[in-house]
């Protein structure tokens with residue numbers, strides 16, 4: 001699964017960065033918290049004959065010189081940092097710390113390596129002059145006024161041939177740091193895991209390491225990760241990765257974090273492109289594709305357009321527009337304990353551009369349905385409902401009051417992206433449950449109902465519902481002037497109202513909403529609401545409600561809906577082939593869409609929806 005990351009890492013290292021930029025992965029800023037703005041440089045002068053301690057020089061910290069300071073915090077028991085740059089504590093301690101580090105570098109380096117002799121000379125001089133270095137540093141520190149909470153960094157510079165050389169200018173230091181970078185791949189848990197073998201990725205036979213853990217889920221922290229009796233020292237045998245591939249992984253991961261990671265519906269996610277060819281020498285193609293992602297980061301023009309994930313970044317659009325020799329993995333994750341635990345919640349593999357394009361196309365089709373357009377918003381404004389995963393998240397949230405539906409939500413996301421079937425009954429069950437809650441609180445439920453309808457239509461259109469639709473025979477209803485409005489609507493929405501019983505329940509919802517509005521007009525309240533059984537409906541209840549509704553309308557002498565009633569009665573005679581959840585849903589859908597059926601009498605009576 002990490003192939004895509006390796007490919008990107010290799011591309012970056014071979015095309016985008018200069019010499020030794022691998023060091024960027026290991027060098028740290030000594031001023032990452034902004035409190036180390038002062039740099040004291042223990043400066044030596046190298047002449048042809050000898051090297052001399054010259055003075056302590058001062059400069060302000062600069063981000064541009066991070067590579068020159070080449071700071072790398074130490075972790076060993078000896079207390080030194082990994083290069084001769086350290087944060088100032090007490091001058092004497094810091095001067096010693098730096099000496100330890102110079103010694104370590106010399107000990108770990110080949111005597112023939114570039115700069116070895118000079119560093120050896122430097123150490124001797126440093127050792128001999130320690131007292132005077134400490135004294136000078138002490139004086140220099142006292143001469144500078146620090147702001148509250150501020151401290152300083154001490155480093156070692158060499159003046160040679162009129163040039164000022166920083167720690168990071170010496171190859172002997174750089175090589176030492178690179179070695180440390182490699183060390184993390186095999187030296188952990190106070191154990192060494194390395195050997196010679198075939199690298200898991202590049203398949204070449206060389207030094208391979210056992211602790212390459214690009215994402216923490218690959219960690220070998222838990223004994224038993226691979227097999228029982230597993231020894232950490234032997235992990236290089238199970239998951240052997242060479243130093244080069246480890247570096248590609250590290251670099252690729254960094255790129256993905258910076259450019260291909262975003263948020264949607266409360267989750268973090270990364271997109272990992274995977275090129276389905278041998279990437280070598282195809283750098284131009286990779287460059288082109290990565291640049292398209294980089295550019296979308298800065299384009300806000302169509303941020304909301306075709307944004308299925310409703311994400312901060314619209315990666316899906318870019319993905320869908322790529323060629324098919326590129327596919328994608330999507331990783332949804334959570335970082336815990338400030339990044340030390342990385343939990344993969346979902347990993348969707350092999351998302352193909354053409355299939356993704358279809359997901360977006362179907363979204364467009366759903367968005368275009370007139371039922372979802374020109375809905376009443378705040379202050380008489382109108383808005384269009386747009387499909388996206390946020391609509392699904394609405395019914396499958398993670399909240400204190402509603403519970404944690406993360407698992408179900410992610411499963412639906414996974415199934416849609418991988419074109420796997422989802423359960424209609426399960427999704428409808430949860431949606432109607434939430435709608436019922438809103439209904440029982442007598443709150444505005446229209447938008448929830450329409451969102452649910454959107455989800456049903458979207459998944460239906462993709463053909464991803466598990467339960468097969470039964471072929472049903474439909475009643476022929478004679479059209480007349482008065483029922484045409486209802487029949488036209490049914491005709492136009494055959495996808496939704498595909499069985500006679502659904503039509504009966506739907507139209508009954510319309511009728512009941514009309515009644516409620518009349519009641520509200522008459523008495524300022526809607527007592528009939530309490531007859532709706534808290535939206536827990538079934539065939540028996542629906543028939544009871546129908547009779548009661550007609551009686552109520554007659555009682556008010558406001559039964560303008562005889563044609564509608566006759567349609568309902570007619571459809572109700574058909575066989576009930578839908579579940580109770582569906583009955584509840586199509587009923588409340590009718591209530592929601594009743595405004596689509598304006599009777600001339602409605603206007604006369606001034607009946608208006610007052611939800």
Ligand SMILES: [Zn+2]
Nearest residue numbers: 199202242245
């Ligand atoms: Zn390799």
